[in-house]
Amino acid sequence: MENGFNQEMMILNSFDDHQGLSDVDHGEKRVLSEMDFFAAEERNYSSTTVQIKKESDEPAGKELLLHISTGLDLLTSNPNVMSENRSMDSNRSAEGTTTSDTEFVVLKAELDRMNTENERLRAILNQINDKYYSLKMHIMSLSNHQQNPGSSAEIKSDDRKMINEVGDEENHGFGINLKHRGQREGKDIGKTQQQLECSSSPLCTEEMSMANLRLQKSINSVQINKVPHDQPHTSKDLDHQAAEATMKKARVSVRARSEATMISDGCQWRKYGQKLAKGNPCPRAYYRCTMAVACPVRKQVQRCAEDRSVLITTYEGRHNHPLPPAAMAMASTTSAAATMLLSGPMPSADGLQNSNVLARNVQLPYSQNLATISASAPFPTVTLDLTNNNANIPTNSLLHSPQAPSPFSSHQPQHLSPGAGIQVLDSSQDIVNAATAAIAADPNFTAALAAAISSIIGNSQRNEGVVDHNNSVGDVGK
DNA sequence: CGATTTTGACCAGCGC
DNA sequence: GCGCTGGTCAAAATCG
Numbered sequence: 001m002e003n004g005f006n007q008e009m010m011i012l013n014s015f016d017d018h019q020g021l022s023d024v025d026h027g028e029k030r031v032l033s034e035m036d037f038f039a040a041e042e043r044n045y046s047s048t049t050v051q052i053k054k055e056s057d058e059p060a061g062k063e064l065l066l067h068i069s070t071g072l073d074l075l076t077s078n079p080n081v082m083s084e085n086r087s088m089d090s091n092r093s094a095e096g097t098t099t100s101d102t103e104f105v106v107l108k109a110e111l112d113r114m115n116t117e118n119e120r121l122r123a124i125l126n127q128i129n130d131k132y133y134s135l136k137m138h139i140m141s142l143s144n145h146q147q148n149p150g151s152s153a154e155i156k157s158d159d160r161k162m163i164n165e166v167g168d169e170e171n172h173g174f175g176i177n178l179k180h181r182g183q184r185e186g187k188d189i190g191k192t193q194q195q196l197e198c199s200s201s202p203l204c205t206e207e208m209s210m211a212n213l214r215l216q217k218s219i220n221s222v223q224i225n226k227v228p229h230d231q232p233h234t235s236k237d238l239d240h241q242a243a244e245a246t247m248k249k250a251r252v253s254v255r256a257r258s259e260a261t262m263i264s265d266g267c268q269w270r271k272y273g274q275k276l277a278k279g280n281p282c283p284r285a286y287y288r289c290t291m292a293v294a295c296p297v298r299k300q301v302q303r304c305a306e307d308r309s310v311l312i313t314t315y316e317g318r319h320n321h322p323l324p325p326a327a328m329a330m331a332s333t334t335s336a337a338a339t340m341l342l343s344g345p346m347p348s349a350d351g352l353q354n355s356n357v358l359a360r361n362v363q364l365p366y367s368q369n370l371a372t373i374s375a376s377a378p379f380p381t382v383t384l385d386l387t388n389n390n391a392n393i394p395t396n397s398l399l400h401s402p403q404a405p406s407p408f409s410s411h412q413p414q415h416l417s418p419g420a421g422i423q424v425l426d427s428s429q430d431i432v433n434a435a436t437a438a439i440a441a442d443p444n445f446t447a448a449l450a451a452a453i454s455s456i457i458g459n460s461q462r463n464e465g466v467v468d469h470n471n472s473v474g475d476v477g478k
Numbered sequence: 479c480g481a482t483t484t485t486g487a488c489c490a491g492c493g494c
Numbered sequence: 495g496c497g498c499t500g501g502t503c504a505a506a507a508t509c510g
Contacts, residue, residue, distance in 0.1 A: 271483055273502060286501070300501095
């Protein structure tokens with residue numbers, strides 16, 4: 001249960017680092033020309049009070065009342081205001097109440113602005129909590145199925161059917177890389193989906209993979225039952241192995257507006273090639289991760305041909321090393337996206353099941369435009385569109401704060417192959433993905449608040465709900 | 479001087 | 495088999 005939550009925490013921590021509010025230097029080399037992908041546009045945050053209602057394990061009504069200092073004084077954080085204030089102070093004696101009134105108006109306007117911001121952030125925080133709770137329920141449901149033989153049998157029946165569908169659709173609806181056929185024994189198939197989940201998640205580390213492993217446990221048991229260990233290879237075994245090979249090539253593409261040459265995702269990259277790809281006058285740059293020896297993660301960076309202000313970054317592979325907190329935001333986002341890409345069935349609110357997202361192009365939920373899975377490409381690719389166009393935000397999107405700028409944006413139609421557009425409704429994993437991407441893309445999600453909440457919730461996790469107010473405030477104050 | 483980038487060559491996959 | 499394309503390699507150039 002902690003994994004989904006921790007993932008959110010990792011994101012929050014990463015904000016802290018990206019915003020430069022932490023004194024800790026992670027030693028990562030920053031490319032000057034990089035776009036700071038998760039940077040907030042405004043930093044004139046100030047001290048405020050945030051009321052957090054923890055919905056997980058706390059008794060009903062127990063709330064965390066937090067005073068979050070974002071490092072700047074509420075009414076003096078703006079240099080202009082400060083100078084105005086000084087000026088006003090000097091003139092106060094001379095001009096009397098007129099200056100005082102002006103000051104009051106300025107301060108009140110500032111206070112109103114901060115209150116508005118506060119409300120917006122609170123709404124976002126509540127939504128994150130909602131998603132966390134939803135994910136928790138989902139995982140508990142999976143655990144119950146696993147422990148209850150009756151319900152387990154029920155699942156087995158459904159999942160076996162689903163798996164068969166998956167296999168068939170992989171065979172007929174998807175180009176499969178057959179390179180590694182026959183390399184694995186049938187008994188390994190039970191592990192396949194686990195490995196697919198992780199190995200295909202760009203920027204996914206071993207630790208992050210554990211969450212997915214647990215999530216997939218019950219499904220895996222079904223697959224083990226399906227294929228006896230001593231059974232010789234069948235065509236479906238081979239198909240599973242082929243699918244695994246394909247999964248390892250799964251990619252996550254992130255679209256973001258940037259004039260810089262590369263988005264900052266917290267990792268160190270070394271350019272090893274550049275090519276002019278067909279159909280795009282902008283060259284495609286190839287990078288590999290240099291944070292560890294022989295890290296297999298690579299990424300391609302290319303400007304969108306139709307809109308050159310959009311930078312398309314495509315990740316492939318899985319890190320073989322721990323990631324710095326600064327890299328966790330993108331890692332979580334892409335990992336979640338890839339997990340969704342490969343997670344197979346996604347229960348929907350209308351009772352339907354999308355049995356195999358790989359066989360189709362899927363426009364993911366929580367917005368009409370945020371993420372798209374394309375299976376028609378040589379490799380299964382999920383595209384996260386964070387270009388922040390905000391064109392048409394559905395009223396029922398997960399992040400429905402009226403004041404919150406949405407990361408959801410118009411999706412470029414070129415990402416959709418013919419026949420694309422299956423709408424999948426809410427699931428817990430979807431929610432996590434949505435929250436992850438939304439947080440990552442929301443330029444106004446203040447780093448200070450993120451750091452504070454991260455610290456607070458982290459403490460409450462460790463202390464079973466006991467909040468260390470001093471620590472929270474002190475850390476943020478730095 | 480080591481690390482990084484550039485850039486042409488090379489290789490593999492794929493379609494015709 | 496041939497040509498096109500995407501991806502990678504590696505020597506040279508550049509940078510800090």
